[in-house]
Amino acid sequence: MQVKGQISIKGIVQGVGFRPFVYKTARELGMNGTVRNLGSEVLVLAEGDNFSEFVRRLSRGTPLSHIDTITVTDSDETVPNGFKILESATGTLSGFIPADVATCDECIQDIFTPGGRYEGYWATSCVNCGPRYSIICSLPYDRERTRMDAFPMCGPCRDEYGNPASRRHHAQTIACDACGPALSLLRTDGTPVEGDSLHIAAELLDEGAVVAIRGLGGFHIACTTEAVGRLKGTLGRQEQPLAVMATAEKIAEVAIVSAAEWK
Ligand SMILES: [Zn+2]
Ligand SMILES: [Zn+2]
Incomplete structure (x- = not known):
C-alpha cells in the first residue's frame, strides 16, 4: 500500500480553487504534505494512510477545474508535519488563464443576507466565482499578480482568506465593502453623482x-428597449444588432429557446 508520493495534476488548475481544495481534502483525510501551484500544474507532496483515497478524491477536481492528467510518482522528499500551501513558483510559467466566472449562488446569497459582511457588496466572490482572466497581470494566479493587488485585504477578509473552513480560503479575489473596489457614477462631464451608484x-x-x-473587462453601453433608437442614432449604427438582456420570463415570451440553450 502506497502511503507517500508526489502527485502531479495538470490542466485548468489555477484560479479555480484547486489549492484550497487540495488542502481541505488533505486535512479531512489526515494527510501530511504540501501543495504548490506551477501554472498549468499543481504539485502535491503527500504522506498518510489514506494516500490512495486522497488521490481518488483529488481526481474529482473542483467545479471550475478541468483535469487533463493526474500522475503519481515516488518521492523521497521530506514531508512536513501537517499540510501546507506553498508559495507559487514564478518565472517562465505557462498555463491556462482561467475565465471570469459569474457570481455563484452562494455568493449571491451572501450579498442578500441582511447584516452579513457581504450585504449589498457587488464585487463579492469566492474560490468558485469571480473575475480571473480580466484581472490577471501574469501567472501564476495569485493576488499580488492581479489588479486586486491595489486593494489590501481588511482584517476580516484576511481571516477568511486564511481559514481552511471558509469558501474563500485562498480566494485571490476576496474583497468586501471595507477593503475592495468601489463603484462610482459619473456624469458625462466627469463629475461624480452622490449616492448609491448602482441604484441610481x-x-x-x-x-x-x-x-x-465600466466592468472588469471593458465597457457595456446599456439602455432600455425604449431608448435603443436614440442609442443607435448616437452611435451612427442603425443596422447594428445589439445584445439583449432580459428576465427568463421575458425571453420565453419573445424567443424560441431550446433546452440546451436554456441550460
Ligand atoms: Zn462565489
Ligand atoms: Zn475586506
Whole structure:
C-alpha cells in the first residue's frame, strides 16, 4: 500500500480553487504534505494512510477545474508535519488563464443576507466565482499578480482568506465593502453623482438614459428597449444588432429557446 508520493495534476488548475481544495481534502483525510501551484500544474507532496483515497478524491477536481492528467510518482522528499500551501513558483510559467466566472449562488446569497459582511457588496466572490482572466497581470494566479493587488485585504477578509473552513480560503479575489473596489457614477462631464451608484444607475436606465457601465473587462453601453433608437442614432449604427438582456420570463415570451440553450 502506497502511503507517500508526489502527485502531479495538470490542466485548468489555477484560479479555480484547486489549492484550497487540495488542502481541505488533505486535512479531512489526515494527510501530511504540501501543495504548490506551477501554472498549468499543481504539485502535491503527500504522506498518510489514506494516500490512495486522497488521490481518488483529488481526481474529482473542483467545479471550475478541468483535469487533463493526474500522475503519481515516488518521492523521497521530506514531508512536513501537517499540510501546507506553498508559495507559487514564478518565472517562465505557462498555463491556462482561467475565465471570469459569474457570481455563484452562494455568493449571491451572501450579498442578500441582511447584516452579513457581504450585504449589498457587488464585487463579492469566492474560490468558485469571480473575475480571473480580466484581472490577471501574469501567472501564476495569485493576488499580488492581479489588479486586486491595489486593494489590501481588511482584517476580516484576511481571516477568511486564511481559514481552511471558509469558501474563500485562498480566494485571490476576496474583497468586501471595507477593503475592495468601489463603484462610482459619473456624469458625462466627469463629475461624480452622490449616492448609491448602482441604484441610481438603474433608475436612470428606467428613465431612458444611456449608461456606460465600466466592468472588469471593458465597457457595456446599456439602455432600455425604449431608448435603443436614440442609442443607435448616437452611435451612427442603425443596422447594428445589439445584445439583449432580459428576465427568463421575458425571453420565453419573445424567443424560441431550446433546452440546451436554456441550460
Ligand atoms: Zn462565489
Ligand atoms: Zn475586506
